[in-house]
Each structure stands twice: as C-alpha cells, then as structure tokens.
Amino acid sequence: MALPLSSPAPCFAPSPSPPKTPPRNSFLITIPTPHRRRRCRHGAVRAAVAVDSPSAEGGGLRAETPNVFLEVKDLRAVIKDSDKEILKGVNLTINEGEIHTIMGRNGSGKSTFAKVLVGHPDYEVTKGSVVFKGENLLDMDPEERSHAGLFMSFQSPVEIPGVSNMDFLRMAYSAKKKTEISPIEFFHYLLPKLEAVKMDTRFLDRNVNEGFSGGEKKRNEILQLAVLEADLAILDEIDSGLDVDALQDVAKALVGLMTPKNSILMITHYPNLLDLISKRCFVHIMEDGLIVSYYQELHIKNCCRNLRSSFPVLKYELQSPTLEHFRQGSS
Ligand SMILES: Nc1ncnc2c1ncn2[C@@H]1O[C@H](COP(=O)(O)OP(=O)(O)OP(=O)(O)O)[C@@H](O)[C@H]1O
Numbered sequence: 001m002a003l004p005l006s007s008p009a010p011c012f013a014p015s016p017s018p019p020k021t022p023p024r025n026s027f028l029i030t031i032p033t034p035h036r037r038r039r040c041r042h043g044a045v046r047a048a049v050a051v052d053s054p055s056a057e058g059g060g061l062r063a064e065t066p067n068v069f070l071e072v073k074d075l076r077a078v079i080k081d082s083d084k085e086i087l088k089g090v091n092l093t094i095n096e097g098e099i100h101t102i103m104g105r106n107g108s109g110k111s112t113f114a115k116v117l118v119g120h121p122d123y124e125v126t127k128g129s130v131v132f133k134g135e136n137l138l139d140m141d142p143e144e145r146s147h148a149g150l151f152m153s154f155q156s157p158v159e160i161p162g163v164s165n166m167d168f169l170r171m172a173y174s175a176k177k178k179t180e181i182s183p184i185e186f187f188h189y190l191l192p193k194l195e196a197v198k199m200d201t202r203f204l205d206r207n208v209n210e211g212f213s214g215g216e217k218k219r220n221e222i223l224q225l226a227v228l229e230a231d232l233a234i235l236d237e238i239d240s241g242l243d244v245d246a247l248q249d250v251a252k253a254l255v256g257l258m259t260p261k262n263s264i265l266m267i268t269h270y271p272n273l274l275d276l277i278s279k280r281c282f283v284h285i286m287e288d289g290l291i292v293s294y295y296q297e298l299h300i301k302n303c304c305r306n307l308r309s310s311f312p313v314l315k316y317e318l319q320s321p322t323l324e325h326f327r328q329g330s331s
Contacts, residue, residue: 066095066096066097066098067095067096068093068094068095068096068131069094069095069096069098069132069133069231069232069263070092070093070094070117070130070131070132070133070137070232070263070265071092071093071094071129071130071131071132072090072091072092072093072117072128072129072130073091073128073129073130074089074090074091074127074128074129075087075089075090075091075113075116075125075127075128075129075130076088076089076090076125076126076127076128077112077116077123077124077125077126078123078124078126079122079123079124080121080122080123080124081124085126085289086109086112086123086289087109087112087113087116087123087289088109088288088289088290089127089128089289089290090109090113090128090286090289090290090291091291092284092291094232094263094265095263096231096260096261096262096263097258097259097260097261097262097263098263098264098280098281098282099258099263099264099266099277099280099281099282100263100264100265100266100281100282100283100284101265101266101267101268101274101281101282101283101284102265102266102267102268102284102285102286102291103267103268103269103283103284103285103286104285104286104287105287108286108287108288108289109286109288109289109290110236110267110286111155111236111267112289113286114152114234114236114265114267115152117130117137117145117150117152117234118142118145118146118150118152118234119137119140119141119142119145120142121142125138132145132148132149132150132232133148133149133231135148137150146230147175147176148231149230149231149232150230150231150232150234151224151225151228151230151232151233151234152233152234152235152236153218153221153222153224153225153233153234153235153236153238154221154236155236155237155240155267157209157212157217157218157220157221158208158209159207159208159209159210159211159212160207160208160209160210161207161210162207163207163208164204164205164206164207164208165203165204165205165206165207165208165220166183166186166187166190166204166205168208169186169190169204169223169224169227170183170186172224172227172228173186173189173227173228176228176229189227190204190227193223193226193227194223196226196252196253196256197219197222197223197226197249197250197253198219198249199216199219199220199223203216203220208220214240214241214242215241215242215243215246218238218239218240218241218242218246218250219246219249219250221235221238222238222250222253222254222257225257226253226257229257229262230262231261231262231263232262232263232264232265233257233262233263233264233265234264234265234267235254235264235265235266235267236267237267237268237269238250238254238266238268238273239268239270239272239273240268240269247272247273247276248276250273251273251276251277252276254277255277282294282295283295
C-alpha cells in the first residue's frame, strides 16, 4: 500500500562534479559485444558493467550535474532481531528525472532494499547512509519519509477492509496538501487520473484493494501514485500479474506521470515494461544483497534489445538478467 504524503521539503544536496576516474570501490568493464559498437538514434548508447554500483560522481558519463535525489552508500541491513544480513553494502545514486530499474534473481534482496528505503519495521539498518533530497532518510519514520516525497508500491498491495478507495485517496491527498478537500472537488481532481490508469469509477466505492484482482490492485497503486505525485516512486514488481493491455496502460500512465523533476525506482523481472516506457533509464542488477552491476543510461529500447541479443537466454525467456549473464555476454 502506498503511504500518504505531504509537501516535500525542496532541499537538494549540491551535485558533485564528475571526476575523470571511477571511485576506488567501483570499476567499469566495457562489454566487448556487438552492442558496444552499435549506436542508437540518440547517439549515446554506452553499455557498461560495474562491480558495485557507482555513485553519481563515479558514473563519469554525464556532462551536466543534475540534482541528486537519493544517495545510498554502503547500506547494510539485517532482519530485525536477528543477525541475518540481507543488504550487504548497497550503493545507488538517483538524480531527479531519472528512471532506475533493479533486476536480479529471486531472493537477491531487491524488495528488502525497497522496504528498507521506506522504513519497513521488519528490517534494521546496521551500516551505511541514505540521503534523500539532502536529508538523512534513516533518521525519519516511515510517515516522515512519505511526507518527504517517497512513495512505495508493494509487491503485494495490502487490503484495507472498511475504508473506501475514495476516502483513502482523499485522506492521503489531504495529508499531502495539508488541507481538507471536499469530496466533490477531489472527485474532479481524480477523474482524469482514473482515466489515465483506465479504472472505472466503481472502484472508488470499493474498500481499498479488497477483492481486487492482481491487475486491478496494480492499477490502483498507480492511481495512488498519480494522486500523490510523489518525488520518488519505488515500484516493486508493478508489472507482475498484468495482462498485455494492463501492462501497456500502466506503462502509459507511468510515462504520463514522469516530469523532469521526479524519479522512479522500479523492481522488475521483465524488460517488457522498460520497453514500453521507452525512456532513458539505468538498469542495475542485484545479487546477494549487493548491486553488483549496472547498465548506465541506455535508451531502454536499446538496453532491452542489447540484453536479449547479448544474453541468449533472454531471447526466449524474459527472466531477470544476473551478473553471470553479463559475464557470459561479454566473453
Ligand atoms: N522478514 C523476513 N524474514 C525472513 N527472511 C526474509 C525477510 N525479508 C526478507 N527475507 C529473506 O531475504 C532474502 C531477500 O528477500 P527479498 O524479498 O528482498 O528478495 P527479492 O530479490 O525481492 O526476491 P523476488 O525476486 O523473489 O521478489 C530472501 O531470502 C528472503 O527470504
């Protein structure tokens, strides 16, 4: 379920200028596969694998210095009241206006990472830092994080019996805007958003997610995101369980929500959604609690084409690529 938001504090960390060499904890391997020579229409295809996701300053491929939205450094987390470490030193930087995707095997820690970012009580951070728009995210409780502009769509959206979708959305919107909005006024605000995600108004009277099909729940998550207009949307497998039409609707709605000022962090196993969104994006691979590799700033269509042509398994089976696939592809 999404968390209600309130006005984000427009506080941005100064963007560091990119150094000429990658930081010590990361190195780039240019993949010597055909896509290295291929240049996309945008003339900027650059495929790279890095061990340890580099920080923005380590990327070194950007000429401009965008505002850093989220900066995760050496993040380690265990399951609460246990010493089972799930996140083992994650590094990730997201600038405003960017789409980032995390792929990887089942159980590699993707959802845990997302949940740790929004302050899920099941996990305890043992090391590292997370700065969101210049503020220490780890010092905030989950509600404060959502107020600061974070939104998370969970893999399995929760049902809220006894609370209508309409009331829930209106309460969340009021909390974000810090002002009451009348049901009529809110309905007018909501209508175009319902149309964007192709949801019928009858879903407004139903209790939040109660009895919704898997696909309807996912659309409802996007509706919440559209209503709350978060700065950074973390979408955990928003594409799972969607039929072809629903996938296209969700992709279209997401594209409609993107502005140069907001960002998306998607967790997915399938490149299809990336294909449909058709925007530039960063693709990261998570393995055993670490972001171990990344494709930097590829146009998504090229990125997915490259992934499929480089790693034969992806041609036939749209599974999450792993670091092993990158290694095979580059040999
Ligand atoms: N609350 C918890 N209690 C026990 N184990 C947990 C808990 N949360 C995560 N784990 C374990 O941590 C590992 C990572 O889980 P996580 O859900 O983050 O993986 P994932 O990469 O999102 O997997 P998938 O692709 O299947 O969704 C798994 O082995 C999981 O069983």
